[in-house]
Amino acid sequence: MTGSVGTGARVMGAASETTKHVTLELGGKSPILVFADADLDAAVSGAILGNFYSTGQICSNGTRVFVDRSVRAAFVEKLAARSKEIRLGNPMDPETHLGPLVSKAQYDKVLKYMDLGRQEGATIACGGGAASVAGFESGWFVEPTVFTDVSDDMRIASEEIFGPVMCVLDFATEEEAIARANATDFGLAAGIYTRDLSRGHRVAARVQAGTVWVNAYNLTPVEMPFGGVKRSGIGRENGREALSHYSQVKSVYVATGPEEAPY
Numbered sequence: 478m479t480g481s482v483g484t485g486a487r488v489m490g491a492a493s494e495t496t497k498h499v500t501l502e503l504g505g506k507s508p509i510l511v512f513a514d515a516d517l518d519a520a521v522s523g524a525i526l527g528n529f530y531s532t533g534q535i536c537s538n539g540t541r542v543f544v545d546r547s548v549r550a551a552f553v554e555k556l557a558a559r560s561k562e563i564r565l566g567n568p569m570d571p572e573t574h575l576g577p578l579v580s581k582a583q584y585d586k587v588l589k590y591m592d593l594g595r596q597e598g599a600t601i602a603c604g605g606g607a608a609s610v611a612g613f614e615s616g617w618f619v620e621p622t623v624f625t626d627v628s629d630d631m632r633i634a635s636e637e638i639f640g641p642v643m644c645v646l647d648f649a650t651e652e653e654a655i656a657r658a659n660a661t662d663f664g665l666a667a668g669i670y671t672r673d674l675s676r677g678h679r680v681a682a683r684v685q686a687g688t689v690w691v692n693a694y695n696l697t698p699v700e701m702p703f704g705g706v707k708r709s710g711i712g713r714e715n716g717r718e719a720l721s722h723y724s725q726v727k728s729v730y731v732a733t734g735p736e737e738a739p740y
Contacts, residue, residue, distance in 0.1 A: 478502070479536070482708050498723050500712030502536065502704055504637045505665030508658035509539035509694060510680065512651075513547050515670035516692075520544075521555045523668055523694035524643065529563065529621045530695055532576055533641035534583075537666040537703075539694055541634055543654050546647040553625055553645060557602045563621050565610050577617040578640060584617035587640030591622055594633040594642070599624040602645070629657055637663075651680065659685045664707035668694040687713075 478488045478501055485501040492499045509527055511520045527539030544552045568576030578584045584607075591605050604622030619640060627634050627644040634644045648654040658667060667686035669677050677691040687705040690696065697703050702718035704710055712722045 485710060498712075500704070500714060500719070500722060501710035502712075502714060503665075503708065503710040505536050505538070505663045505705065505709050506541060506635065506637055506661050507537060507539045507663070507666040507668070507686065508541045508543055508661075508684070509668035510648075510654050510658060510670065510684075511542065511544040511548070511552060512654075512669075512671040512673070512676065513545040514672045515545075515548070516672065517548060517552055517555060519692060520670040521552065521559060523670060523690075523692075524556060525559060525563075527668060527694040528643040529560075529575060529641045532578055532619075533587075534579060534639050535695065536709075537688065537695060537697075539666065539668050540638065540643060541658070542643060542645045543648050543658060544645060545654075546649055549645070549647045553602055553623070556623060556643075556645070560603045560621050560623055565608050565618050565620075567613065575618075575621060575641065577613070578619060579617075581617060583639065584619065587619050587638060587642065590633055590636075590638045590640070590642060591619070594624050594627075594631070594644075597631040597633065598626065599631060599633060599644070600626040604641075629660060635661065651676070655680060655683050659683075662708040663705070665705035665709035666690070666695075 482503045485503045489499050524542050563574045565575045566573035602623040602625050604620035606620055608618040608620045610618050621641040623643045625645045627646050664685045666688045667684045668690045669680050670692055671677050681689040688703055700716050702713040702716040704713040713719050
């Protein structure tokens with residue numbers, strides 16, 4: 478089952494009555510960590526894929542982008558410039574980058590979070606509202622939005638929005654970045670951008686997430702198990718792990734000689 482944490486809990490409760498296996502792929506508020514030595518162009522690409530892919534309606538999206546303070550300004554400048562070039566339009570058109578949201582209810586929810594971000598004191602680097610697309614004036618389009626000056630306690634940084642809304646935060650040390658990345662009830666995915674592969678492996682081992690990408694984001698080949706930890710779910714989709722989750726081991730012991738009783 479793929480869906481919200483609340484729905485997943487109800488499905489798990491119902492399955493428990495007959496001890497059925499369940500795979501729950503639930504919500505997320507995944508972090509992307511961009512270190513000072515990262516290829517910033519690649520990191521910006523990852524942040525865009527991790528936030529605006531499918532108009533932000535992807536559970537694994539890395540909506541909390543933590544950037545080393547020394548490169549934050551350069552990162553935001555590149556990110557805003559590229560985000561402003563995103564083409565909104567008919568999702569059936571190959572030239573379109575960003576389509577509409579799935580429903581009026583979701584459209585209203587995303588706009589509400591954009592307003593909430595302003596009220597909480599975050600700064601809008603780009604976007605921040607509804608969008609009008611020629612020929613689709615009544616469509617549920619919103620602008621790809623980047624918030625900066627975001628703190629961890631803001632609702633836009635802690636609650637799953639499920640729309641094209643990115644929060645950029647900064648950090649000073651590796652320890653701080655890991656601690657803040659893990660400071661969430663979710664644990665679906667994470668991204669790490671660094672040229673130091675030793676750091677990449679070290680941070681990947683400590684980040685609490687079911688899937689971690691190093692110098693990439695939101696790539697899910699079918700052979701790669703996918704799923705979360707903490708309130709992001711249990712079990713795995715794809716690969717051998719998915720088959721194993723729905724299989725049970727049968728143990729068979731065959732004696733090849735007489736068995737002597739001890740009494």
